[in-house]
Amino acid sequence: xxxxxxxxxxxxxxxxxxxxxxxxxxKVAIDxxxxxxxxxxxxxxxPAFKTNSTTYFIPKIVPGTYSADNYGKFIENxxxxxxxxxxxxxxxxxxxxxxxxxxxxxxxxxxxxNDTYDTEGTGAHEIFSPAGTNIVANENFVLNTHGFIGYFxxxxxxxxxxxxxxxxxxxxxxxxxxxxxxxxxDVFNAPRYPEVVDHPIMYSKPxxxxxxxxxxxxxxxxxxxxxxxxxxxxxxEMETMxxxxxxxxGAINSTKKYSVLVYLSDIEGNDAKGFGALEHTTSTTxxxxxAMPLEQLLSSLKDVVSHxxxxxxxxxxxxxxxxxxxxYNTPKMSExxxxxxxxxxxxxxxxxxxxGLITEEEFYIRMAEKVAQSKQFDETMNFTKxxxxxxxxxxxxxxxNVYLKGALIAMCIDIEMRESxxxxxxxLDLMQALSNEYGSNKPFNDEDLFTKITALSYPAVGEFLNTxxxxxxxxxYDEYFAKMGVTKAIVEKPGNPFLxxxxxxxxxxxxAKEIVILPNIEGNTFMSSLGIQAGDALLSVNDTAYNLDNxxxxxxxxMSWKEGEPITVTIKRDEKEQVLNGKVQLPTEEIExxxxxNDVKVQLRESWLKG
Numbered sequence: 364x365x366x367x368x369x370x371x372x373x374x375x376x377x378x379x380x381x382x383x384x385x386x387x388x389x390k391v392a393i394d395x396x397x398x399x400x401x402x403x404x405x406x407x408x409x410p411a412f413k414t415n416s417t418t419y420f421i422p423k424i425v426p427g428t429y430s431a432d433n434y435g436k437f438i439e440n441x442x443x444x445x446x447x448x449x450x451x452x453x454x455x456x457x458x459x460x461x462x463x464x465x466x467x468x469x470x471x472x473x474x475x476x477n478d479t480y481d482t483e484g485t486g487a488h489e490i491f492s493p494a495g496t497n498i499v500a501n502e503n504f505v506l507n508t509h510g511f512i513g514y515f516x517x518x519x520x521x522x523x524x525x526x527x528x529x530x531x532x533x534x535x536x537x538x539x540x541x542x543x544x545x546x547x548x549d550v551f552n553a554p555r556y557p558e559v560v561d562h563p564i565m566y567s568k569p570x571x572x573x574x575x576x577x578x579x580x581x582x583x584x585x586x587x588x589x590x591x592x593x594x595x596x597x598x599x600e601m602e603t604m605x606x607x608x609x610x611x612x613g614a615i616n617s618t619k620k621y622s623v624l625v626y627l628s629d630i631e632g633n634d635a636k637g638f639g640a641l642e643h644t645t646s647t648t649x650x651x652x653x654a655m656p657l658e659q660l661l662s663s664l665k666d667v668v669s670h671x672x673x674x675x676x677x678x679x680x681x682x683x684x685x686x687x688x689x690x691y692n693t694p695k696m697s698e699x700x701x702x703x704x705x706x707x708x709x710x711x712x713x714x715x716x717x718x719g720l721i722t723e724e725e726f727y728i729r730m731a732e733k734v735a736q737s738k739q740f741d742e743t744m745n746f747t748k749x750x751x752x753x754x755x756x757x758x759x760x761x762x763x764n765v766y767l768k769g770a771l772i773a774m775c776i777d778i779e780m781r782e783s784x785x786x787x788x789x790x791l792d793l794m795q796a797l798s799n800e801y802g803s804n805k806p807f808n809d810e811d812l813f814t815k816i817t818a819l820s821y822p823a824v825g826e827f828l829n830t831x832x833x834x835x836x837x838x839x840y841d842e843y844f845a846k847m848g849v850t851k852a853i854v855e856k857p858g859n860p861f862l863x864x865x866x867x868x869x870x871x872x873x874x875a876k877e878i879v880i881l882p883n884i885e886g887n888t889f890m891s892s893l894g895i896q897a898g899d900a901l902l903s904v905n906d907t908a909y910n911l912d913n914x915x916x917x918x919x920x921x922m923s924w925k926e927g928e929p930i931t932v933t934i935k936r937d938e939k940e941q942v943l944n945g946k947v948q949l950p951t952e953e954i955e956x957x958x959x960x961n962d963v964k965v966q967l968r969e970s971w972l973k974g
Contacts, residue, residue, distance in 0.1 A: 388522040389556075391512050395529040395566060396547070398500040402439065402475040409515055412466040419472060421513040422691035423459045425494060425560060426678070427641050429700070429753050429762055432490045434510045435459030441474040459692055476511050481633040492637035492650040497626070501530050503586050504566040505626055507641075507648060508559050509691070519556040519691075526550050527564070534569040536584030537562055538622045538645035557689060561643045565624040572598040576609045582622040587653055588629050592660065597625070600661045601668065607718035608672055611710075611791070615676055615798055622646035623668055627653035630915065640667040642707075644679040644803070647671035654916050656923040665720075670711040678703045680798040687806035698809045700750035701832055705769020706794065709777070712770065716972050723959065723972060727849065728856050730774060731956035734840050737767035742837035746772070751809075772832055775843045776824055777971065782846050783821035786970030793820050844957050847971050848964030854956035857949060860889040860921045864952060873900065876911040877935070887950035893932055893943045900935040924949065 390408040397404065407419070421435040435458045443451040443461075445468040452464045463469055479488060479495035497505035512525070527549045529535065539551040539562045553559045571584040572594045583601055585594040601623065622645065628635040630652045640649040647668055651660055678686045685697040697703070716726040740761050746768065749758040777790040796819045801807055807815065813833065817825030831838045841851055861869050869887070873879050877900040880890070884897050895901070903909060909917045924930070924947045932943045959968065 390524045393527045407472045417466040418462045418516040422509045425509045433458045437477040439475045444471045446470045480635045483636040492635035493641035493648045506564040514556045523553045533566040535564045535566045537564040538620045580620045585625045587627045611714040618645045625649045640671045642671040642674035658923040673707045673710040683809045684806040698747040698751045700765045701769045701772045704765040706773040708766045708770040709773035727957040733767045740764045743835040747833045779823045781971045786967045847968045848961030849957045850960035852958040855951045858952040888948045892948040893945045903933040
């Protein structure tokens with residue numbers, strides 16, 4: 364009864380104060396205490412309108428996703444009211460917008476929000492989980508704020524005040540600053556709508572750590588449904604990585620607080636299915652399967668979080684007007700995805716070899732894989748044109764290439780700069796110069812960037828950009844590696860016991876739901892060392908039974924097996940069970956890669972990878 368009275372009193376108070384609303388801000392109230400039919404109620408109190416009508420928008424697209432996701436589809440019971448509580452006429456113009464008549468009388472709108480996680484895998488939508496939302500009463504709320512909060516026409520640059528009521532048992536992890544001392548009410552302020560979108564919040568039972576790195580506070584918050592993984596489990600690896608990243612970045616320091624919000628999904632239930640991360644200027648939202656072995660989880664987090672963290676360089680510190688004044692419903696895309704995603708992805712790999720987290724050989728393997736995968740796309744596609752039109756066919760189908768060719772573009776610029784400066788300067792120096800030139804509050808004109816980069820670097824860099832990025836000429840990667848004394852070679856890389864080339868399975872499923880080694884295949888060293896043959900049904904590994912229902916667990920667990928550790932595999936061959944004992948021999952695969960060759964260029968190469 365006390366909870367009901369309190370919630371009711373708060374609602375009445377909010378309604379009675381709308382007439383006292385300031386003229387220059389938008390107030391948003393989100394109620395996480397009273398959940399009805401798995402929906403959250405949102406109340407928005409706008410400033411006074413001078414127009415006869417207005418439109419309220421929920422984003423169609425948000426930065427970092429480059430896809431039309433139509434978050435308005437998850438909004439229900441949209442209503443508008445005047446100061447006497449009378450309903451105003453509302454017309455839903457499309458999936459993401461509501462037109463409100465008599466706007467001069469408007470004092471409040473309300474609507475309900477459905478979450479996205481519990482409908483993933485049903486075909487209802489294709490929203491990438493780290494950009495999605497979650498509503499589980501009294502347990503977890505993932506508030507990617509673009510899924511809950513919208514903006515009024517021509518009011519996106521106004522300040523926002525966000526008030527969230529929540530159960531006292533839940534704590535909101537975010538880079539927002541809470542200005543309210545209550546353990547059930549959080550109040551956050553943002554100077555403009557893009558800042559609201561840029562600050563996700565995850566409410567759950569408190570499980571977090573924090574540490575300082577060169578004046579930057581790092582917050583690590585984890586939601587694990589069963590408690591299998593805690594923030595303390597992943598913090599040492601995250602701290603080592605982020606300290607290395609800060610050492611690598613040097614003077615670039617764009618934010619005072621950075622939050623890593625980790626949501627671990629129950630993949631067997633109605634839960635998030637899209638794994639990865641989404642960047643924000645002061646935080647990262649991460650979704651991973653809880654079933655993933657800790658060692659593999661840490662490895663995956665190292666790659667995805669490092670990528671997102673490097674976005675503090677671009678687009679946070681260096682971005683175009685299309686990004687700074689992003690239109691969430693009719694967006695104009697920038698020409699420079701190669702920089703926003705490509706430079707970021709390159710840094711996420713380069714810093715690891717630079718800081719000794721991976722070997723030189725491992726770095727070459729990563730780059731070689733990007734070369735091979737990027738060649739599956741049209742190598743003559745104009746990359747700036749693709750970026751500008753990334754929401755349209757055929758360019759949207761080439762989006763993944765921004766992480767492949769985009770990173771290779773960044774690598775080639777790095778090499779050009781190292782060669783032109785005799786090893787003294789590279790692409791990190793360029794990004795630092797661009798950050799000093801622009802910064803988070805000074806966007807550049809898309810068409811001016813190449814000229815500015817050339818002025819801040821070398822003519823060879825400008826020629827590269829015009830020929831290979833704004834042009835249609837395929838990049839001769841071997842020539843660029845050769846500039847650093849790196850030559851093409853056949854190299855070995857670690858493989859997976861059940862996946863060839865990390866994607867083609869060695870196994871299938873039979874009518875009894877058993878996992879069966881594919882017939883007529885040549886087994887790898889893992890199989891041959893244990894005596895596993897084509898056609899064998901794999902029943903259990905180390906006394907854990909496996910079949911169709913948990914084959915994903917088997918694949919995930921195999922990624923953390925160590926060379927030489929004992930292993931017991933139960934198989935069925937010719938309808939008879941057999942137990943095979945032995946030691947793990949991890950397979951390797953030969954790929955076309957690169958290796959250091961010309962010792963004359965060793966100092967230049969060292970400046971590239973270690974400078």
